[in-house]
Amino acid sequence: MPARLPSPALDAAAMASHAQAASALLKALAHPARLRVLCRLVEGEASVGELQAKSALSMSALSQHLAVLRQAELVDTRREAQTIFYRLLDSPALGVMQALHAAYCTPAGKTQRPRRR
Secondary structure, eight states: OOOOOOOOOOOHHHHHHHHHHHHHHHHHHOSHHHHHHHHHHHTOOEEHHHHHHHHTOOHHHHHHHHHHHHHTTOEEEEEETTEEEEEEOSSHHHHHHHHHHHHHSSOTTOOOOOOOO
16 A cells, blocks of 8 residues: 555645646646647757657647647747747646656657556
8 A cells, every 4th residue: 555645734725726726737738749749848948840740730739739838837938030949847747747758758668657456
């Protein structure tokens, strides 16, 4: 049986607020295309063109997914001439994405998925 985590000392209002934030994060992560984009961004900054090539999404679809990620404050952009670069923001999502990347975004044969019992 896994060790129990200490119970948080949050009041009901704070717990509700944290639950709402976690729910919003999970909603932003809930699409496979967004997860693929975020998995790439765990490795470092990438241009929109690179993200489009790696994701196999149309530019329109990618743009919509990137808008969701920006609105959720998971990614940030910078412009260099005509090129827009995306990077992951340092947020609770970064830790989640690093864990998902380690488990699911490694080369074939090297995946470190948890074993099922």
